[in-house]
Amino acid sequence: AHRDYARYTFDDWPSGTYSGLTFTGTRPGGAIAAAWAAFQFLGREGYRGLAAASMRARAAIETGLRERIPGVRIHGEPPLYAFAWAAEGVSMGRVAAAMAREGWVAGRTTSPDGIHVMATPVHERYAADYAEAAARAVEAARSGDSTGTARAAYN
Numbered sequence: 001a002h003r004d005y006a007r008y009t010f011d012d013w014p015s016g017t018y019s020g021l022t023f024t025g026t027r028p029g030g031a032i033a034a035a036w037a038a039f040q041f042l043g044r045e046g047y048r049g050l051a052a053a054s055m056r057a058r059a060a061i062e063t064g065l066r067e068r069i070p071g072v073r074i075h076g077e078p079p080l081y082a083f084a085w086a087a088e089g090v091s092m093g094r095v096a097a098a099m100a101r102e103g104w105v106a107g108r109t110t111s112p113d114g115i116h117v118m119a120t121p122v123h124e125r126y127a128a129d130y131a132e133a134a135a136r137a138v139e140a141a142r143s144g145d146s147t148g149t150a151r152a153a154y155n
Helices: 029-068 093-100 121-143
Strands: 008-011 016-022 071-074 080-086 107-110 113-118
Touching: 029 071, 029 080, 029 121, 080 093, 080 121, 093 107, 093 113, 093 121
Parallel strands: none
Antiparallel strands: 008 016, 071 080, 080 113, 107 113
């Protein structure tokens, strides 16, 4: 009976309605404790190094998208490692589906329509690969290819 009163619902963000049984959502106490422990282990310089790598990854992905996709736009002016992007004249749902067929996870935003990227240090080495896959996916979505992407040989 109390569960109905525990639900937290929020709908004023780009990915539509978020509803969960806790206010902390995807950041429960265990994750917060783990983040604190990681910071204690890494120290200030270690944390700054990871943050810098995340920002380099984000910049490389954004640059790659702008260079490879005509009509690409970044939603807003995000100052940190996360951003959303879209390409003009194409359903981003189709783009996300085409990327998924190549093995890329493409998180969606709904208002405005787009794909969400949350860059981490791991993404730095794959930034060009991501941008190339995104360009192929946009091309496939624009051409109406629903069976695969307009894909170059990819090893």
